[in-house]
Amino acid sequence: MIAQIKKGAVTYLKDLRLLTPNARKYLTGSFFIAMTFSSFMLLLNLYLRERSYGEADIGSILSAGAIGMTLVSVPGALILSRVKLKPILLTANIMYPIFGLIAVYSLNFWAIWFAYLFAGMSMAFFRVASSPFFMRNSSPKERPYLFSLSFGIMVIAGTIGSFAFGNLVHFFADNLGYDSIWAHRLAMTVGISMSLFALIPFSLLKMPKKIPAEDKLNLSKKMLLSMKGKLLRLTLPYFVVGTGAGMIIPFLNLFFRDRFGQSPDEIGYYFGVVNLTMFIGVMAGPVLVKKIGMVRTMVYSQLASIPFMLILAYSYYFPLVFVAFLFRGALMNMGHPIGNNFAMEMVPKSFHGIVNALLMLAWTSSWMVSTKIGGIVIENYGYTLSLNIAIVLYVISSVMYFISFRNSEKHTPDGFVVKPDFKMTP
Numbered sequence: 001m002i003a004q005i006k007k008g009a010v011t012y013l014k015d016l017r018l019l020t021p022n023a024r025k026y027l028t029g030s031f032f033i034a035m036t037f038s039s040f041m042l043l044l045n046l047y048l049r050e051r052s053y054g055e056a057d058i059g060s061i062l063s064a065g066a067i068g069m070t071l072v073s074v075p076g077a078l079i080l081s082r083v084k085l086k087p088i089l090l091t092a093n094i095m096y097p098i099f100g101l102i103a104v105y106s107l108n109f110w111a112i113w114f115a116y117l118f119a120g121m122s123m124a125f126f127r128v129a130s131s132p133f134f135m136r137n138s139s140p141k142e143r144p145y146l147f148s149l150s151f152g153i154m155v156i157a158g159t160i161g162s163f164a165f166g167n168l169v170h171f172f173a174d175n176l177g178y179d180s181i182w183a184h185r186l187a188m189t190v191g192i193s194m195s196l197f198a199l200i201p202f203s204l205l206k207m208p209k210k211i212p213a214e215d216k217l218n219l220s221k222k223m224l225l226s227m228k229g230k231l232l233r234l235t236l237p238y239f240v241v242g243t244g245a246g247m248i249i250p251f252l253n254l255f256f257r258d259r260f261g262q263s264p265d266e267i268g269y270y271f272g273v274v275n276l277t278m279f280i281g282v283m284a285g286p287v288l289v290k291k292i293g294m295v296r297t298m299v300y301s302q303l304a305s306i307p308f309m310l311i312l313a314y315s316y317y318f319p320l321v322f323v324a325f326l327f328r329g330a331l332m333n334m335g336h337p338i339g340n341n342f343a344m345e346m347v348p349k350s351f352h353g354i355v356n357a358l359l360m361l362a363w364t365s366s367w368m369v370s371t372k373i374g375g376i377v378i379e380n381y382g383y384t385l386s387l388n389i390a391i392v393l394y395v396i397s398s399v400m401y402f403i404s405f406r407n408s409e410k411h412t413p414d415g416f417v418v419k420p421d422f423k424m425t426p
Helices: 002-016 021-050 055-080 085-105 109-136 143-175 180-203 221-260 264-292 294-304 306-314 318-334 336-346 349-381 383-405
Strands: 409-412 415-418
Touching: 021 055, 021 085, 021 109, 021 143, 021 180, 021 221, 021 264, 055 085, 055 109, 055 221, 055 349, 085 109, 085 180, 109 143, 109 336, 109 349, 143 180, 143 264, 143 336, 221 264, 221 318, 221 336, 221 349, 221 383, 264 294, 264 318, 264 336, 264 415, 294 306, 294 318, 294 336, 294 383, 306 318, 306 383, 318 336, 336 349, 336 415, 349 383
Parallel strands: none
Antiparallel strands: 409 415
């Protein structure tokens, strides 16, 4: 048993060493962007609550970021297939913190809403670019590790951010004498500024002088009509699970505050710990992929999270809820990078950008609606109903994905690969 574990660890590390210099630089930049994102995820709605906004208004503001990403996702993919990646990444990485700071320091609801909308639009370019970039800068052997490591690095950044920014609120309030609103603002300012460090690794990316012809996306009505059924099967489960996630995930910090009376620094610790368990789950994903394939890893891990969500919905015993929170995070996020990898493997190289954009569109458009609905449901009926709606949608998404792709992979000496006859071709 010990020998098998040792052999598996050696193989894992060997595959990680295959990562290209470009991939390593992109992952480094991702780390700093994730630090900024974690400050928003942890503190923005707590800050808005301090300013006396209700869950419905908070949900509306959170949906603005999703609307921004939805609006830009497909046009962004078309732009990135024809324009060099580096200048777009650098520009977006400057605009994101600018709009983030406007959102934090604005006093008017609609000023916050539009600032968060434009912040989401800026973030969309980074999100749309990532999966096609990884496909072009990796081989099939290390690709599952690269996708999982990318997500894992963002989780680790979120862990550090959750610990740091929750305590920064406490530091600014208790040690420096700022009131609660200004303490939250200053902590988010530090978090937002972290994304500027990503400019360094992004500026060092080695990109081709000309975009290869095979990377350029030439969409036609005939091509889209020929693939619409296949693309729908790939993206619809993302929309369904995204709708469920939007009903509860953005409100989990408020869940701990409202149900258990926890403070921002305590909530920061909880999110830091759950990010560690998420990292373990994400990095374990490629091991399962080698044994049971991408589709089954994604579906089984998602379904395994359901009992823990039921505990979150119905239990008021904090230790049990906290354990369920950890396991739900690890299991539900294990399949996310694997799903992105699977989607990229299913389509031709020239379609990587548009399919990644469609997946993002499915996810963000679902959040655009469900965060608003989730805020209204929680404000009027509490967290239990919102969690139950999310559970039902998670199950539906898993069943849809399994029915569509359960026979799409075959086993090879290097692991599971998509069968050629299952790949989507225009």
